[in-house]
Amino acid sequence: EVQLVQSGAEVKKPGESLKISCKGSGYSFSSYWIAWVRQMPGRGLEWMGIIYPGDSDTRYSPSFQGQVTISVDKPINTAYLQWSSLKASDTAMYYCAKSSSVGAADGADYWGQGTLVTVSS
Amino acid sequence: SYELTQPPSVSVSPGQTARITCSGDALAKQYTYWYQQKPGQAPALVIFKDSKRPSGIPERFSGSSSGTTVTLTISGVQAEDEADYYCQSADISGTFVFGTGTKVTVL
Numbered sequence: 001e002v003q004l005v006q007s008g009a010e011v012k013k014p015g016e017s018l019k020i021s022c023k024g025s026g027y028s029f030s031s032y033w034i035a036w037v038r039q040m041p042g043r044g045l046e047w048m049g050i051i052y053p054g055d056s057d058t059r060y061s062p063s064f065q066g067q068v069t070i071s072v073d074k075p076i077n078t079a080y081l082q083w084s085s086l087k088a089s090d091t092a093m094y095y096c097a098k099s100s101s102v103g104a105a106d107g108a109d110y111w112g113q114g115t116l117v118t119v120s121s
Numbered sequence: 122s123y124e125l126t127q128p129p130s131v132s133v134s135p136g137q138t139a140r141i142t143c144s145g146d147a148l149a150k151q152y153t154y155w156y157q158q159k160p161g162q163a164p165a166l167v168i169f170k171d172s173k174r175p176s177g178i179p180e181r182f183s184g185s186s187s188g189t190t191v192t193l194t195i196s197g198v199q200a201e202d203e204a205d206y207y208c209q210s211a212d213i214s215g216t217f218v219f220g221t222g223t224k225v226t227v228l
Contacts, residue, residue, distance in 0.1 A: 035217070037164075044222040045156070045164065045207050059216050062122055100169055105217075107154030107209055109175060111163040 002026040004034075004096055004112035011118045012086050019082035020115045022096030029077040030054045033099040035108055036070060036081045040092040048094075050105050051079060059105070086119045093117075123147065123212040125220035132226045139195040141223045143208035146189055153191040154209040155184060157202075164207065168193060195225070203227045 007021040022034065035050040049060040053072045060070070071080045079096055094115045097108030125145040133139040143153060153171050156164035166175050168184035171191060181196045191210075195202055208220035 037219075044205075045158075045209075045219040047209070047217040047219055050217070061216055061218070095163055097164075100166065100175075105211075105215065106152065107166060107169050108156075108164075109166050109169070111165070114163055 002098070002110045004098060004110055006094075006096060006112040006115045009116040009118070011120070014086060014088055014119055014121055016086050016119075017082070017084050018086055018117065019080050020094060020117065022079045022081075022112050024077045024079070024098065027098070028102075030074055031102045033105045034072070034079040035097045035099065035105075036068075036079075037095040037097060038064075038092045039095065039114075048081070050099075052103075052105070053077075053079065054103075086117075088119050088121075090117060091119045123218050125208055125210060125218055127206075127208060127220040127223045129221070130224045130226065132228055133195075133198045134228045135200060136197055139198050139202070139225055141193045141195075141206050141208075141225070142190055143192070143210075143220045144190045145210060145218075145220075147212055148186065148189045148191055148210055150213075151211045153184070153186065155182075155193045156207045156209065157204045158207065159204045167206075198225075198227055200227050 030053045036048040038046040048064045049070045051058045051070045096112040098110045100109035155168040158164040171186045172184040183194045
């Protein structure tokens with residue numbers, strides 16, 4: 001069974017750093033791109049970026065380039081999303097999602113359960 | 122930046138047909154994907170590559186494409202179809218974007 005299991009909810013202060021995770025199982029982790037998606041409270045979905053675990057090739061949305069870092073640890077089938085200095089506007093639910101086609105960056109057929117990040121002083 | 126435009130809301134009576142459009146300049150050249158999101162849940166893929174249905178998705182969900190507009194059609198809408206729906210596609214640089222989202226209300 002394909003599963004993406006994300007790390008738990010986080011409460012942070014502005015200026016702090018954070019790294020959240022997404023562990024894949026039940027499929028060939030190295031062969032499918034993993035995307036990160038933001039959903040601010042009461043708002044729509046925003047595509048942040050995508051990484052290919054096979055070679056760590058990464059693409060960012062222009063809106064998120066330089067604001068976050070996407071990485072992967074292939075031996076432990078885990079992708080990461082990290083911030084070096086959080087802002088209150090980073091408060092949102094963050095989802096990871098697996099591309100539906102092997103080797104291709106395309107739509108997502110499996111999603112993690114989401115990680116709620118709250119940034120407040 | 123690249124944008125995909127959807128109507129904010131669609132209302133439909135049970136058993137009727139709901140059509141949700143998604144417009145974007147590059148849609149004629151890139152595949153579109155459609156997701157359903159119910160409150161408190163992660164999105165779920167309902168259509169991929171314009172018109173293909175993942176296993177487990179009811180046949181009442183279908184997708185079509187015409188030029189720079191793609192359409193998600195829900196035939197014989199049921200109460201359980203009430204949700205937010207998002208289209209997704211890529212721009213020419215290979216980065217993806219979601220549509221603005223459509224709330225489907227079953228009357």
